[in-house]
Amino acid sequence: MRIARVFTRALYGMEAPLVTVEVGLAMGLPAFTVVGMPQAGVREARDRVRSAIQASDFDFPRGSKITVNLAPADLPKHGARYDLAIAIGILAADGQLSEAAVVSREFYGELTLNGELRDVEGMLPALLACRREGREAVIPLDNLAEAQVIREQQCVVGESLRDVVEHLTGPHKLPFVQALKSHDYVYPTGDIADVMGQEQAKRALLLAAMGGHHLLFVGPPGTGKTMLAQRLLGLLPPLNDEQGLEVAAVRSVAGYEHRAATPHSWLQRNLRAPHHSCSAAALVGGGSPPQPGEISLAHNAILFLDELPEFSRHVLDSLREPLESGHVTISRAGYQAQFPARFQLVCALNPSPCGHFDGTLASARSSPDQINRYLGKLSGPLLDRIDMQVDVPRQPEILKQQQTEAPPAQTPKLREQVTAMRVLQCERQGCLNADLQPHQLSTVCQLQKSDHTFLVAAIEKFGLSHRAYHRVLRLARTIADAAQAERVGRQHLAEALSYRALDRLLQQLREL
CATH class of the missing domain: 3.40.50.300 (P-loop containing nucleotide triphosphate hydrolases)
Known part of the structure; x- marks a missing residue:
């Protein structure tokens, strides 16, 4: 069995606990199983990930039994935020990505059927936790505004699964997010x-x-x-x-x-x-x-x-x-x-x-x-x-006092x-x-x-x-x-x- 490990984070109130996506490829009847207390939105990732990998011109492992474990298993997993991490884990387990390219990074994002990345909720707590761990975060472009409010970070944004893979393999590196240099405060109108x-x-x-x-x-x-x-x-x-x-x-x-x-x-x-x-x-x-x-x-x-x-x-x-x-x-x-x-x-x-x-x-x-x-x-x-x-x-x-000009x-x-x-x-x-x-x-x-x-x-x-x-x-x-x-x-x-x-x-x- 070939196994790859990829990191991402769950959303638990205001916290972002670490989730390890373990992908195993084994001989047997073709199957794609997600375990680790996944809710309905996470189980549906199987179809999104398969279509996104194929639409991005990568090889989807055929003839293999794919098992995805989201650890820890006692933590409920909600939403589509794990799609990108699962896809990267499958490519790493299949040998299309090296283990060294993914071990020091965290991946977030929902995948469309044609391989594009969509934004996810709760990105800011995850990025703050990722910064504390010293890892690089890979996030969707639509979450750029959130990432820019954090200073001293290592975060890159991509538009698609292909962008992320090319960043990991070297030909086309994604740019790092530049934090806001100043926080200009816009006061509300009305005096x-x-x-x-x-x-x-x-x-x-x-x-x-x-x-x-x-x-x-x-x-x-x-x-x-x-x-x-x-x-x-x-x-x-x-x-x-x-x-x-x-x-x-x-x-x-x-x-x-x-x-x-x-x-x-x-x-x-x-x-x-x-x-x-x-x-x-x-x-x-x-x-x-x-x-x-x-x-x-x-x-x-x-x-x-x-x-x-x-x-x-x-x-x-x-x-x-x-x-x-x-x-x-x-x-x-x-x-x-x-x-x-x-x-x-x-x-x-x-x-x-x-x-x-x-x-x-x-x-x-x-x-x-x-x-x-x-x-x-x-x-x-x-x-x-x-x-x-x-x-x-x-x-x-007060009404009797007619105002001729603005105060x-x-x-x-x-x-x-x-x-x-x-x-x-x-x-x-x-x-x-x-x-x-x-x-x-x-x-x-x-x-x-x-x-x-x-x-x-x-x-x-x-x-x-x-x-x-x-x-x-x-x-x-x-x-x-x-x-x-x-x-x-x-x-x-x-x-x-x-x-x-x-x-x-x-x-x-x-x-x-």
């Missing part, structure tokens, strides 16, 4: 000055950008809640190299977006805004094999949930653990997959089903029971995890302030204020005795939890940083407590 009025909401948006705080806008329709949420993306600084690779890896695993992506867009923050009809699996991830959901695609970026009470309560409550831990674990029979999910949550809601309610029944067409049922979809534990609840009221006086841009200047505040926080405590741990609050947010008494009294009056107490402290620390104050004082605590619009609204509703 915060586009929002008319709403100075308190703009102030809250700036604080949320500085400290990484979660934010909830409460107000009637048409007051600018959605526009404010969209402007937050422009206030955030660019991602660093490590954060950019994390974002790009998640998008690579998701797969369906990368075909139209440019190399620079892989490293950009984005705003994910799923419709309120989405399921829990679409939001947090799921499927078989597990795929990242919207919260993972919003990693190091923004998740915007508009019309928050229209989401299913079960869907909203599935956010509770990721908001605390920064990751989500998808469990299926036999294995688990973990995806990063450190996102900034921005929500918007109307105060009642009719859209209007300011604490008095005269302002709404809905009854107290209808309003209670509408807002009751938001559980207390979820609201506890949102740092700021900001009122976005109607401001009819000057404010976002670039505010972005500089946000960047400076984030640098200050990371140098002081190693993280943003929103991520401060309870044991850090005693030193970073140390209060005078009178200020602590004031805060405790306010917490008891609003009926807030211990978690909300900590979140008020974190927000007050951001407010103090914005004011360039060394200590958190009563004025900072008072402003932090003023961003509890929904709590006040619910308290007024209970009094009706």
Whole structure:
């Protein structure tokens, strides 16, 4: 029996475990068998590989029993990513390629019937793992944009099986992928000055950008809640190299977006805004094999949930653990997959089903029971995890102020302030204020005795939890940083407590 070994990698959540493709050619009845826990897409590789080898004018071993083992056998294998590795293994076992030509390389790609290479999902985690092992990666040309975001790599791209074989045998070497020399950040269009009025909401948006705080806008329709949420993306600084690779890896695993992506867009923050009809699996991830959901695609970026009470309560409550831990674990029979999910949550809601309610029944067409049922979809534990609840009221006086020219841009200047505040926080405590741990609050947010008494009294009056107490402290620390104050004082605590619009609204509703 003639045996050849070729390396490739599987996709297992955000990991890329090594898979050894062992190809054996033996005497016997002609057969082509794939073993090693292959799923349907992998078993179908037999027909694709046979046709691709023949269409590329190579000899397909006839009269031999071909056995392909994908090791380790206890790891499920999905998709068509193993086609190229299987084809190279067959050619190596048949003597058409030398063992030395394949031993230090890894091969990825789906084969068409005429031998062309097609892109595969999850290429970025595989390339990062391949770089750690010091091997050369051979990938499809359509995955070029992903490969260009990685520096210090050994990676070549090919368009067909023939290109790859000629690269291995020497006549025509494939070019190495050149990494991006600079990551030019493209800021989103739209300026915060586009929002008319709403100075308190703009102030809250700036604080949320500085400290990484979660934010909830409460107000009637048409007051600018959605526009404010969209402007937050422009206030955030660019991602660093490590954060950019994390974002790009998640998008690579998701797969369906990368075909139209440019190399620079892989490293950009984005705003994910799923419709309120989405399921829990679409939001947090799921499927078989597990795929990242919207919260993972919003990693190091923004998740915007508009019309928050229209989401299913079960869907909203599935956010509770990721908001605390920064990751989500998808469990299926036999294995688990973990995806990063450190996102900034921005929500918007109307105060009642009719859209209007300011604490008095005269302002709404809905009854107290209808309003209670509408807002009751938001559980207390979820609201506890949102740092700021900001009122976005109607401001009819703003409409009377006719504007004759566009207001000057404010976002670039505010972005500089946000960047400076984030640098200050990371140098002081190693993280943003929103991520401060309870044991850090005693030193970073140390209060005078009178200020602590004031805060405790306010917490008891609003009926807030211990978690909300900590979140008020974190927000007050951001407010103090914005004011360039060394200590958190009563004025900072008072402003932090003023961003509890929904709590006040619910308290007024209970009094009706």
